Structures are given as C-alpha cells and as structure tokens.
Amino acid sequence: MKELCERIKKDGKVRPGNILKVDSFLNHQIDPMLSSAMADEVYRLFGNEGVTKVLTIEASGIALAAFVGYKFGCPIVFAKKSKTSNISDEFYTAPVHSYTHGTDHDIIVSKEYLHPEDKVLIVDDFLAMGAALEGLKAIVEQAGAKVVGAAVAVEKAFQPGGAKLRAEGMRVEALARVASMSDDSLEFCEE
Numbered sequence: 001m002k003e004l005c006e007r008i009k010k011d012g013k014v015r016p017g018n019i020l021k022v023d024s025f026l027n028h029q030i031d032p033m034l035s036s037a038m039a040d041e042v043y044r045l046f047g048n049e050g051v052t053k054v055l056t057i058e059a060s061g062i063a064l065a066a067f068v069g070y071k072f073g074c075p076i077v078f079a080k081k082s083k084t085s086n087i088s089d090e091f092y093t094a095p096v097h098s099y100t101h102g103t104d105h106d107i108i109v110s111k112e113y114l115h116p117e118d119k120v121l122i123v124d125d126f127l128a129m130g131a132a133l134e135g136l137k138a139i140v141e142q143a144g145a146k147v148v149g150a151a152v153a154v155e156k157a158f159q160p161g162g163a164k165l166r167a168e169g170m171r172v173e174a175l176a177r178v179a180s181m182s183d184d185s186l187e188f189c190e191e
Contacts, residue, residue: 014186020181039071045173053114056076057081072121092109092143093106096135107136109143121149124150127155127156128155131161136150
C-alpha cells in the first residue's frame with residue numbers, strides 16, 4: 001500500500017535489532033485517516049471471505065483491528081496476554097513469544113467469543129517471526145472456527161514468519177513489506 005510505505009519512509013525510525021518504530025502513527029499514536037485507508041485495503045483483499053470476526057492480540061494490533069472490524073461490520077476480539085478476573089474459566093489459550101519485547105505469554109480468548117461457525121480474519125500491526133499469528137491461528141482452530149487469512153500492516157519480509165505461514169497454507173496479506181533494514185536505510189519489497 002503506497003500510502004503506508006510513504007508514511008513509514010517519512011516518519012518511521014529504524015532501531016538496532018531490526019526494530020522499526022512506527023509508533024507516531026500506527027501503534028502508540030494512531031493516525032485515524034491512515035488507519036481507515038488501511039482498513040479499506042484489507043476489505044478490498046478479504047471482503048469476499050465472509051468474515052464474521054476479526055481477531056488480534058493486545059495491545060498494538062487493537063487499533064487497526066477496530067478499523068478493520070468496523071469496515072467488515074463485525075466484532076473485534078483480542079487475545080489477552082494474561083487472565084484477568086473478568087474472564088471466565090472457559091477460554092482458549094496458546095503460547096506466543098514477542099520478538100519486540102523478548103517475552104513469552106500464554107494468550108487467551110474467552111470461549112464465548114469464538115465459535116465453530118466463525119470465519120476469522122487475523123489482524124496485527126507487524127509480522128516478523130510469525131509467533132503472534134501462529135498463536136492466534138491456534139486459538140481459532142481450538143474453537144473449531146476457520147481462519148480466512150491474516151492481514152498485517154507491516155511485514156518484515158527478511159525475517160521468516162511470513163514465508164513460514166504461507167508455506168503452511170495461510171493466506172497472509174501485508175500492506176507494506178520491508179525487504180531490508182539498516183541503521184540508515186529501509187527498502188520495501190515493491191521497490
């Protein structure tokens with residue numbers, strides 16, 4: 001998506017360890033106009049899939065997922081990284097390693113929000129190693145529901161997550177695919 005790539009070039013910051021900071025417009029401070037345009041593109045890509053739920057992981061995927069859910073006219077469910085007192089004892093769970101934070105979490109989704117008849121679109125802000133998407137996919141499968149695919153804002157295509165998920169048969173669509181990053185440059189796959 002040209003608009004997103006241009007915004008990354010303008011306002012994104014590359015940090016050591018292959019970290020791409022886009023928190024000024026995507027996942028800390030949100031640009032609603034850009035997010036709306038991104039949701040339009042996700043709808044263009046998946047609009048014929050009969051999506052009944054959008055699933056993401058807390059916290060940085062929630063904003064984009066909300067715009068996407070609005071566009072699809074369906075509920076947004078987000079996997080929590082810890083069990084809180086307001087979640088029933090009946091939930092789906094999967095382990096997820098966060099590349100950015102260097103931590104492991106058992107993500108959970110209450111069983112009351114995913115059902116076998118659901119067609120689920122997974123949405124997240126980044127795809128690098130693929131752990132978050134794999135964990136979310138496992139939760140959908142535990143519910144007996146169908147994953148129609150995954151939409152991510154930014155894929156670090158130089159890391160193995162996207163290729164691995166596609167090889168496993170998951171449809172993965174990235175709005176921006178980063179081919180390489182260094183301290184002073186950023187190249188997109190489309191260039």
